[in-house]
Amino acid sequence: MLTLVVRRLALLVLVLFGLSLLLFAWVRALPGDPARALLGEKATPAGIAAVNERYGFDQPVWQQYLTYLGRLLRGDLGASINTGEPVLSTFADRFPATIELSLAALLLAVAVGIPLGYLAARRRGGPLDNLVVGGSLLGVVVPVFFLAVLLKYLLSIELGWFPTSGRQDPRIDATRVTGFYVLDGLLTREWDASWDALVHLVLPALALGSIPLAIVVRITRASVIEVLDEDHVRTARAKGLPASLISRRHVLRNALLPVSTTLGLQAGALLSGAVLTETVFSINGIGSYLFAAISQLDYPVLQGFILFIAVVYALVNLAVDISYGLIDPRVRVS
Amino acid sequence: MTELPGTDETSRPTRRAFTLASLGAAALVTASACAESERDGAAEGGGGAGATRDTFVFGGSSDPDSLDPVFASDGETFRITRQVFEGLVSTEPGTTELAPSLATEWTQSEDGLSYTFTLQPDVTFSNGKPFDAAAVVANFERWYGLRGLAQGEDLAYYYRSIFRGFKVNDDPALTTSLYAGSTANPDGTVTVNLTTPFAGFLASLTLPAFAMQDTEAVEAGGGNGSDGSDPRQSAYATGGVVGTGPFVVDSWQRGQQITLKRNDTYWGEKAKVATAIVQFIGDGTARRQALQNGDIDGYDLVAPADVATLQDGGFQIQDRPAFNILYLGINQAYPPLNDLKVRQAIAHAIDKEAVVRNALPEGTEVATQFMPSNVIGWNEGVTTYEYDPDTARRLLAEAGQANLTIPFNYPTDVSRPYMPDPATIYNAINSQLNAVGITTTPVAEQWSPNYLGTVQGGTEHGIHLLGWTGDYNDPDNFIGVFFGARTNEWGFEDQGLFQGLAAARTATSKQEQEQAYQDLNEQIMTLLPGIPVASPVPSLAFAPGVEGYTASPVQDEVWNTVTVSADS
Numbered sequence: 001m002l003t004l005v006v007r008r009l010a011l012l013v014l015v016l017f018g019l020s021l022l023l024f025a026w027v028r029a030l031p032g033d034p035a036r037a038l039l040g041e042k043a044t045p046a047g048i049a050a051v052n053e054r055y056g057f058d059q060p061v062w063q064q065y066l067t068y069l070g071r072l073l074r075g076d077l078g079a080s081i082n083t084g085e086p087v088l089s090t091f092a093d094r095f096p097a098t099i100e101l102s103l104a105a106l107l108l109a110v111a112v113g114i115p116l117g118y119l120a121a122r123r124r125g126g127p128l129d130n131l132v133v134g135g136s137l138l139g140v141v142v143p144v145f146f147l148a149v150l151l152k153y154l155l156s157i158e159l160g161w162f163p164t165s166g167r168q169d170p171r172i173d174a175t176r177v178t179g180f181y182v183l184d185g186l187l188t189r190e191w192d193a194s195w196d197a198l199v200h201l202v203l204p205a206l207a208l209g210s211i212p213l214a215i216v217v218r219i220t221r222a223s224v225i226e227v228l229d230e231d232h233v234r235t236a237r238a239k240g241l242p243a244s245l246i247s248r249r250h251v252l253r254n255a256l257l258p259v260s261t262t263l264g265l266q267a268g269a270l271l272s273g274a275v276l277t278e279t280v281f282s283i284n285g286i287g288s289y290l291f292a293a294i295s296q297l298d299y300p301v302l303q304g305f306i307l308f309i310a311v312v313y314a315l316v317n318l319a320v321d322i323s324y325g326l327i328d329p330r331v332r333v334s
Numbered sequence: 335m336t337e338l339p340g341t342d343e344t345s346r347p348t349r350r351a352f353t354l355a356s357l358g359a360a361a362l363v364t365a366s367a368c369a370e371s372e373r374d375g376a377a378e379g380g381g382g383a384g385a386t387r388d389t390f391v392f393g394g395s396s397d398p399d400s401l402d403p404v405f406a407s408d409g410e411t412f413r414i415t416r417q418v419f420e421g422l423v424s425t426e427p428g429t430t431e432l433a434p435s436l437a438t439e440w441t442q443s444e445d446g447l448s449y450t451f452t453l454q455p456d457v458t459f460s461n462g463k464p465f466d467a468a469a470v471v472a473n474f475e476r477w478y479g480l481r482g483l484a485q486g487e488d489l490a491y492y493y494r495s496i497f498r499g500f501k502v503n504d505d506p507a508l509t510t511s512l513y514a515g516s517t518a519n520p521d522g523t524v525t526v527n528l529t530t531p532f533a534g535f536l537a538s539l540t541l542p543a544f545a546m547q548d549t550e551a552v553e554a555g556g557g558n559g560s561d562g563s564d565p566r567q568s569a570y571a572t573g574g575v576v577g578t579g580p581f582v583v584d585s586w587q588r589g590q591q592i593t594l595k596r597n598d599t600y601w602g603e604k605a606k607v608a609t610a611i612v613q614f615i616g617d618g619t620a621r622r623q624a625l626q627n628g629d630i631d632g633y634d635l636v637a638p639a640d641v642a643t644l645q646d647g648g649f650q651i652q653d654r655p656a657f658n659i660l661y662l663g664i665n666q667a668y669p670p671l672n673d674l675k676v677r678q679a680i681a682h683a684i685d686k687e688a689v690v691r692n693a694l695p696e697g698t699e700v701a702t703q704f705m706p707s708n709v710i711g712w713n714e715g716v717t718t719y720e721y722d723p724d725t726a727r728r729l730l731a732e733a734g735q736a737n738l739t740i741p742f743n744y745p746t747d748v749s750r751p752y753m754p755d756p757a758t759i760y761n762a763i764n765s766q767l768n769a770v771g772i773t774t775t776p777v778a779e780q781w782s783p784n785y786l787g788t789v790q791g792g793t794e795h796g797i798h799l800l801g802w803t804g805d806y807n808d809p810d811n812f813i814g815v816f817f818g819a820r821t822n823e824w825g826f827e828d829q830g831l832f833q834g835l836a837a838a839r840t841a842t843s844k845q846e847q848e849q850a851y852q853d854l855n856e857q858i859m860t861l862l863p864g865i866p867v868a869s870p871v872p873s874l875a876f877a878p879g880v881e882g883y884t885a886s887p888v889q890d891e892v893w894n895t896v897t898v899s900a901d902s
Contacts, residue, residue, distance in 0.1 A: 038564070039488045044505050047486040050562060083588065084567025094589075157623050164627045165620055170591050170611045171389045282615045282624075284590035292589070 004321065012314045019310050020072060020303070024065050027302045034081050034297040055081060055299075068303070077307075078300035082292070087304040091286060096179030097167055098285035101277065102270040104201050105209030106263065109216045114259065117220025118252065124225060132217060139214025144273045148207035148280040155203060165282035168197045208277045212266040219262050223255035230254075257324065264320030268313045387607070387898040390880070393621040393633035394612040397588055400566035401575045402557055403542045404477060405484070407491035409889060412542040413634075414612055417594055417893055418460075419545030419577035422451055422470065423536055427884040430657065430708055430807035432536060436465065436546055436578065446531030446842030447514070452523050457601045459548045460582045467518035472549040474516045474526060476558065484559040489566065492543035492805070496534075533841040534808030540890065541806055548576035580605045580894035590614060605894040606882065618749070625649065625875055631898050632876040632883065638695035638754050641873055650876040653697050656706050656869035657887035658752040659812065660694075660801040662763060663789065663864045667825030668796045670735050677862045679729035680797070681719035683770040684763060686867055688721075693758040694870045701866035703855045704813050708887060710844070711809035711851020717859045726770040740796035742767075742774035743789050748781035751872040752801030759799060763867075790823045798823075806888055809851040810839050813858060824863050831857060 035051035052058040056067060071078060077087040120132035156164040168174060168181050174193035177184045182201065185194020227233060228251060236246045275287030282288075286305060293301035398411035403419060406412060424435040437451035457465040477493045478501050485504050487494055499511035512535075514527040528535065538544070552558060555570025565571055575583055580602065581594035591613045596605040613630055615621045621633040622640050626647060636644065641651055664680070666672040686700045699707065703716050730736050744760040745753075753759060757778075764774055777795070779785040789798045800823070804811050810818075818835050820827050834857065838850035874885055879899030885891065 039483075039486055044486055044507070046505055047483055047488075050483050051564075054562065083572075084564065085588075090588075093587075152623070156627050160627060163629050164623045165615055165629060166590070166613065169629070170391050170593075170613050171387075171609075173609075279616075280620075282613075282617075282620060284587065288589055 005318065008314075008318050008321070012311070012318075015314065016307065016310065019307060020069060021065070023303045023306055024068060027297075027299050028061065030294075030297060032297050034299055037295075037297045038081055051081075072307075077304035080293070080298050080301050082296045082298050082301075087300050090289065090301075091304070091308060093179065094284060094286045094289050096181075097283055098271065098274050098278070098287060100167075100180045100182065101201065101204050101208060101274055101283060101285065102267075104205035105270055105273075106212060106266070108205055108209035109212035109266070110263070113213045113216030114220050114256075117217040117259075118224050118247075118255075120217070120221045121224035121228065129221075132221065136214040136217040139210045139217075142210065144207055144211065145276045145280065147210050148204070148277050151203045151207055152280060162203050163200050167200050167283055168193065169200075172196055204277045204281045204283060207280070208270060208273050211273065212263070212270065215262055215266065216259060219259050220255060223258050224251060227251050227255045260320055260323050264317045267316040268309075271309055271312070387879075387900055389609040389611060390607045390632075390893060390896050390898050391611045391613055391630045392893075393615050393624055393630040394592075395614070395616060395618075395621070395635070397586075397614055398592070400571035401573065401583060401586070402547070402552070402565065402568075402571035403545055404480075404493065404547075405489040405491075405566050405571065406543065407488070409634075412889065413891075414583075414592055414594070415542050415545065415575075415577075416579070416889075416891065417581040417610060418575060418579045418583060419542065419547060420579050421539055421542070421545045422453075423539050425540050425807075425886060425888055425890045427890075428655065428886055430537075430804075430887050432540065432807075436470075440536065442536075442842075444842070446528075446533075446840070448525055448527045449535065450519070450523050450525045454601065455522075457578055458599060459551075459576050459578055460597050460599065461548060461551060461576045462599070463548055463550070463576075465546060465578050467522055467524040469546060469549070470524040470526075471516045471518050473544075473546050474513060476547075476549050476552065477544075478511060478513050480558065482559065482562055484565050489564075490543075492538075492541050496532075496538045496541075531840040531842045533839060533844075533847040534806070534810050537806045537808045538811075540888065546578060551576040580892060581610055584609075600894070603894050606897045607893070610893050610896075622875070625877065628877070630877075631880050632874060634872070634874050635749070635751065636873040636875045637749065638873075640875075641695065644875050648878050650878060650880065652874045652876065652883065652885045653871045654751075654874060654885040654889070655708065655887040656697075656699055656871050657708065658801055658803040658872075659701055659704055659706060659869055660752040660759070660799070660867045661701070661704060661864045662867060663798045663800050663823055664862075665789075665793070665795050665797070665823070665825040666863070667793050667822070668740070670733065670738070671740065671796060672826070673733050673735070674862065675729045675733040676735055676738065678719060679726040679733070679735075679770065680767065680772070681862060681865050682722045682726035682729065683772065684766050684865055684867070685721040688766070689759060689762045690868050693755065693762045694868055695754060695873065697871040699869045699871075701868050703859055704816055704864075704866050705809060705855070706804070706869040709804065709807060709809050709812060711838075711848050711855060713852040713855040716855050719862075719865075723770045730771060736771060737773070738771070739773040739775065741777050741794070743777040743779065743785065743795050743798035745781045745785040745799070746778050748785075750801060751803050752868075752870055753799060754870065756799055759867075763799075790821070793822055793825065804888065809847075809854075810835070813851070813854060814839060817858060817863065826861075826863060828861065831861065 035048040035057065038051055039047050056064055079086050080090065116132055120129040123129050152164055156162045163169065172193050174181070174185065174190055175188045177187050181197030182194050185191060185197060233246060233250050236250050274285060275290060278285045278287035279291065289301065290305050293305065394410050394413060396410050398414050399406045399408060400411065401415060403412060403415040420435050422435060422437040424433050425431060426433045436454050436457060438454050440449055440451045442449050453467060459465055477490065480490055480500055481502060482504055484490055485494065485500055494508065497512045499508040510529055512528050512530060512532055514529045516524060516526045518524055551574060552570050555574040556568035557565055557570030559565030559568065573583060573586055578601070580597055580600045582597045584593040584595040586592045591611050594610040596608050598604065615624055618637055622644065624630045625633055636651065645651055662684070664671050664677055670676050690698045690700055702718050703713060705712055730738060742760070742764060744756050746757065748756060767774055779788055789795050789800060802812060802815065814835050817824065817831055819832055834854055838847065838854055841847035841850055876883060881897050882895035883891065
């Protein structure tokens, strides 16, 4: 297990190096000029030259890359051209919003998806199964953006049950500790603040969680059906083991392995879906930050963001691999 | 392990799964049921059970550029800085008329070259430092002394436009500064000297860009960009600003909101709400939805199509008196548009009343000249071109252009106060032009950078839709901007008009200024460089319980008088 982790981490360093090169070339291939984006349509040549000099854009590209790489090795992602704020600290400010949203969506997918998938499998062919299969198909095909707008219209505008935007009512003067608003409220015992943040989270999490939920339901169902037909389950039944024990130890545990893999792969999809969800619900996460950075050609932010996401994605997948070992002893042994 | 198998046992995990799913669903429903009451409960601020809320939440469309108004030219920045800073003069609420602010009165020398201001006594900055004549001098000197990047057109935009130059000009396009110097007089007054008379000087001082700041705090926070950095990114301009206004900046969460707190040492009428928040919601529809849902208390630039819906829902709509102009621009560098008869034919072909009726919000004024009627120098008796398709056809025939074909540029994906829906306006005008035999080639482009680049930078455009929102009550801010020099947008050279506008700018009395601009308006409408169409009325929307908000034509809206009732 340890060898696996070390090997994967070493590979990650190589991947990141390659990615940094690709990213550097990619953002510079975007049409437009960052100095002009900063100074506006009426920028003077002197102003543009001053900005280019300040950010080193007047140097040869290879030299710019080496400077960038040198900084990167020291853990410095640079500062945003647009706001002057360090990229890393802005991520730190904004990442909790995206993580909170993604976790809520993932939690929804797991907490509702696994039981639902299991139920559908146990009642295969029944009305519930048909409903779940049909519903999950709908969940996969409906775009996140569309669902977000629809949920917002129905549950916020028409029925007024949920807030339309943001992470917390701005009128609440909440204390910030971690940047995870729900958690912050619990830590500081500001129950109102925590509850309000949770209520704000419901619709975005439903929208963002729809696709992983549908996928988890389908995978769980298929996986449980497969495991239910296996010899060891039949043997367990024949042995007269209690049904709950069979379900817990022999069916679910084996069936969860593909679900776990799927969840790892969904982490990337969740982050990209978060960009759209954050836009619809005006959530101040990294999605909206990236959106602004693209339009303003903010090179350091774009490079830093994508590299950061790559690291997160790689680490989540590593965690999934490790979780195999925990769920399935055969992986641990091999 | 002695559990017995059985049918009941078989269904246990199923039940558990059901329980889990039900719990989740129950939590959501509970959350939804409590959502509204929770927000309402939270909203009742520190004031407890009073009839008004302690917080006013306004929906803005984007982050401000920075918090230092000197380096801004956009409404979103000024919306915030107007709460924090004050200028020497301001406008009467809801009008464009000059009103005292930090200066209680002022006198102008006969030659129009110096202005002496008597200052409001006992005013302090929010950090406790006194505001006095020396502080005024320090502000003028600060603007005059800006260097490098800070002089750029997208930074010190208004100083450049109005004062035209700095102590040391780093950009060859700049000229001698209008500012000659200022003195703090022993009697506590302050005198500002100009190098040439400028009729619009006092009105221009109503601009938020010329608000008074604590220049020591500016310097300490790197707010002048003296080290070559962008001053908008300085510690001062991103959170450390110090003014004399009714609010102070508490925090700025980029992309999310700015929180302002009441300035308890404010010299004037103290703010009625303890906290004012501008929440940034980029999309216009999302702002409307946020208002409808009670997340915000008000927002600006309501889409004309939303006005009726909001009114039906019990929301308040306030029209901002029009201070803009929508026009059909004509490029005379594109023949045969240089032929006056062709331009007159286009003018007669357009039924402005119909355009207003079909494509612009209710309350819109039809325009007869290139400025709205509340600007000094508006000419009641100016030459007009009545809607008359027959005359249009005759003029085209006389010009030998009975089968005229011209490109017609209009922007997409944009809504401006003077042009809420460009495509609808284009369709309205285009069908009228077609009716008199003018064939147009539609050229639709994205607003920025393509559209502005084409119609303001290029030479190949024919006719186009554009407009302007005034910044302060000075005719030079309208027709001086459009026709003060040769531009690619209009494509004509008329030294008489250019010089006339330059001379009018230096008028030394209001009467002289008014007469000069009335004459110029007539001159322009005879030359007919384009067709002024209308001055649409932008609207603000508020929750039913919001009171004390006065919409201003120049957006000089300060929130110290605003109250929000608890049941709104």
